[in-house]
Amino acid sequence: MKYEFVETFLLAPRALCGPRLATSHSRTPEVVRVSLLEVRDLDAGYGELQILTDVDLDVADEEYVTIVGPNGAGKSTVMKSVFGLTTHMGGTVTFADEDITATKPEDVIHKGLGYVPQNDNVFAELNVEENLEMGAYILDEVPQDALRMVYDRFPILEERKDQKAGTMSGGQQQMLAMGRALMLDPDLLLLDEPSAGLAPDLVDEMFDKIDEINEAGTAVLMVEQNAKEALRRCDRGYVLVNGQNRYVDEGDKLLNDEDVRQDFLGG
């Protein structure tokens, strides 16, 4: 189903001419339900400072989408904006047909989104289990089945459930942050640089975990520095430069595109 959407509405028109420039974006108004997450003409920043200009972004049900781009391009800002953590300056964010542009950060999670920020993504002073409990704070009781699922996915977390999160390694913290975001079994998981700071052998493991999560039915929107690997694994990718969409296409196509390779993937 996801491929149907991707090919029919986004990729077909320029399948022959390489990745499309995002500025030539043509909308398909006849489609009722285009995607799970729909970001349209988003302008956002911090206080007076505008970082994003006219950003468009879609994630379909169960789709795996990556955002790549140079440092400081505004990738994290896109993620934060979806959760209402930036200053909104224009455009809309829609999730499952509901406008969440003005939804407060603490209410976004109720809509079915989970978010693993790039930095400080665990409660360092809380132990592992308490971190996971906070992931399900909005429920009256800690969902034991979800906890079980997270522990099965990341066995190290169960082994260390009484350890203070701040004393764990970067990789373990990353898994904890992901586990926390999965406690409510979200429809869409936002991951901001999940492989950052991991030892090389862990990077692959992390990407495998993300594949598993996606295959289990959770749509993923991921920002990655490790652009090649991310594009290889995802369904679709965006290249963000200077707070604007530059390219959007299937991951493999971006990976093989001359311009994208030259400018963003180091040849």
Add this chain to the structure above:
Amino acid sequence: MGVSETYARGRRLAGEQPFAIVVGLVAVWLVWFLVEGLVTGRIRVSNVLSYAWDGLLRGLIVGLAGIGLSMTYSILNFANFSHGDYITSGAFSGWAVTYLLAGLGEANIGSLLLVGAGGSVFGGALGIGITTSPLAVVVGMLIAGAASIGLALFIDRFVYKPIRDESGIALLITSVGVAFALRYIIVFVFGTDVRGTTSAGEVPRVSFYLIDGSFRINAHDITLLVVAVGLMLGVHLLLQTTKLGKAMRAMSDNEDLARITGIPTEQVIRATWIVGGGLTGIAGYMFVLWKGTLGFNDGWLLLLLVFAAVILGGIGSIYGAIAGGIVIGLTASMSVIWIPSEFGRAAAFFVMIVILLFKPQGIFSGRTTA
């Protein structure tokens, strides 16, 4: 080799940490002075113990009041200078009720509610005490807590909440204004006189004969000990085992992350004021019960020690506030062994500065509310 090496090491230490050496020497001198005094009988063992007991109780009050200050600091990110006047407000509210309950029928209600303003009623004459009027004391204590909670919530709603997103400095300066406003409202209502609330002679006590003198513990010492330790334990359990407590720790740890996990931050802030305010009001009430006098400056003067304790313990940590409070209390009370009692408070600050020079982040450095 021994001598020259030791000498070299000493020189290196002196070069690297001249300050540590000075502090070390002072500590050696203090210990020597104490031991020599005890051996020659110039200082009595029983007195030293009495000072320590007094210091511990003082420390518990400072610590109890410090928990509230520390919690609001770690969750709201600002140093609340009006905290001292929350202490005083709680004390006056609670004592007004205690006077009323203990003195109903013996004096006119207005004088009782004004806690004997202008010398119209004396607490001692009403026979107030934990043994003589337990109900009046317990109810007064609860009212003190409730009043400080109400006040803290009210001020938060109308003063701090509208400027929540301003810098910590703006909040701090505002809180200084709130402190003065509260204090002079108290003066306006209750007057400036320091009144006696309990008559020291009537509080039941036990005396032990200990080696070279007597050592006394009275009923209000015990009351304070039980209430303070009980509440501290309660806060500990709240923070460690309840969902709300974990959310408080989560929020003090990382506010943005708390938001995106769906923790309702305003609700947590309100809960923080309730817990912190309640402890603060009760600390104020217990302080007055214990020392037997009540004046409009009590909380403000105590606040300096409370700040010292909280900073010393590592600002933001409730365990730091408790530990810091006890260190400060013990120092202030026990310093009379070495220096005249007028300098007790100064000694407490001096010890704070010395400890911070070695542990700049405080005893429980790097910890937040947890």
